[in-house]
Amino acid sequence: MTNLEQYIQSYFDVQEEQLTSIASRFKYKEPAKNDFLLKQGRQCNQLSFIQKGLIRIYATVDDKEVTQWISTPGYFVTDLASFIFSTPARWNIQALTDCELYTIEKEDYNSLGNVVPEWHVLEKLFIAKCFIILEERVNSHLFMTAEERYNKLLQQQPDLFNQVPLQYLASMLGMTPETFSRLRKKQLK
Amino acid sequence: MTNLEQYIQSYFDVQEEQLTSIASRFKYKEPAKNDFLLKQGRQCNQLSFIQKGLIRIYATVDDKEVTQWISTPGYFVTDLASFIFSTPARWNIQALTDCELYTIEKEDYNSLGNVVPEWHVLEKLFIAKCFIILEERVNSHLFMTAEERYNKLLQQQPDLFNQVPLQYLASMLGMTPETFSRLRKKQLK
DNA sequence: TCGCAAAATTGATATATGTCAAGAATTTAT
């Protein structure tokens, strides 16, 4: 089983016979560092699995730039709202490093319903998982302080802390780089 | 077209012939004020449309009680994660007033795929809409201050402000009742 | 390898929001 097939299986829980058929619709891509996969305002027509590299999702609104998330190998990346509803993208998606991706175009993605009988069910579950991830993030703001969010991220994704500019992590946790830096200092003691 | 059918249509964008069939699986209920539709830790087996009344979704974690949302007529209410994945519910769901609901049981809901051909597609879109609502809420914490969140809610749901205890609104916006009260005072000037 | 640009840190200070306690207002139950 290829890496891509493993990724697909872990997300979509699809039967093995159909894996090859699904995987064949993804195309290998190697965006270079700083390349944009998507720009705010455009339409998002792709869903990508990250084999290698790091990708930042961010937006600029009223001069304020906010990093929404950093995606890492083994995960997918897209602007789900734009991808599903063909609305203008809210997010920029940019490679933080040279990357290796498997990308499916929206029209191929949408044709999967004709190929894999259970596809719409799997897709539903996939989106529901995305929902749960977001619910968790809302909760982190309702239940936790900035410091607790910092500690949680440090625990869950320690590697990120020496792979990406820390200001991006600060932003996705909803705090300034200065606050992030001070929490970091506190931790190191 | 009944109220219920209108609600279903607005959420699921289903064809008119199938509306009756779907609607027939919902049962009318009248929970009284303070009745629980769901308790944290249990499994959520119901999805309800609110015809009348107000419903609070909240959770208590480590002695901290957080209101996640207040649902109003014309909207549905459930613990989506628990409903879809049969996991223990994260949330309590409680009637803030006497209510009139249309409720569908999970097994009936799951059987809709056999009744309405396009059901899984509609369901996918429904969940995707829920995703977008949550994305919007995450953004409100990343881009906005407490005061901006207050003003946004006041603008979008002014009625809530004289229908439910304000401490619940404060909580769902991620602030204390005192802060909420002071922002309120500021507004009234 | 050097030099520049970006990022991170640090200190001083400002501001937003939280905490605690008391009292006023409102709602609910008897």
Next chain:
DNA sequence: ATAAATTCTTGACATATATCAATTTTGCGA
């Protein structure tokens, strides 16, 4: 209608986090 309970408001104060500016460190391109 009254009493009790809950909710809301207010003030004083504490704390977390933001802002601004200066400096150091790091990383990158020539």
